[in-house]
């Protein structure tokens with residue numbers, strides 16, 4: 134399979150500068166950025182380096198079981214290591230698709246006393262199963278299965294510097 138470029142390295146760079154500027158002015162006192170592993174690791178590292186305010190960094194990893202039933206069951210494989218109570222937490226995710234993952238995580242952090250917002254590099258609104266939208270979105274895309282810049286297909290393609298879709 135080959136990957137056809139959809140969003141270039143330069144477009145990603147420019148978008149991150151734009152997002153980082155907005156996020157920095159929304160959080161003048163700083164924030165805790167919490168990346169969702171593994172897909173968000175590259176976006177997270179570029180985003181936090183572009184912020185103009187102090188950012189603590191944390192990570193979580195979720196396991197989602199998407200069986201035949203439409204509602205994927207989600208559990209935490211790795212929880213946050215930093216305190217959540219009264220913290221301003223920005224969930225940093227590669228892509229929002231059905232919305233189940235981020236809605237579950239938002240709930241998880243809210244229940245633990247955090248003020249939670251979401252930053253997703255990509256948004257695929259066409260497959261949403263829950264009414265949720267990111268507070269900060271990089272690119273809204275059609276219903277492509279995309280890879281690169283952290284996103285994988287069976288653990289391949291994460292290291293591509295651009296975002297592409299797969300073609301047989």
Ligand code: IMP
Nearest residue numbers: 172229230231232233234277278279284
């Ligand atoms: P959601 O719970 O359906 O919103 O799932 C979001 C997660 O599914 C993301 O964090 C990705 O790991 C994965 N995912 C959804 N769409 C894609 C895609 O097009 N490429 C790669 N991973 C995807």
Ligand code: MG
Nearest residue numbers: 170171172227
């Ligand atoms: Mg992910």
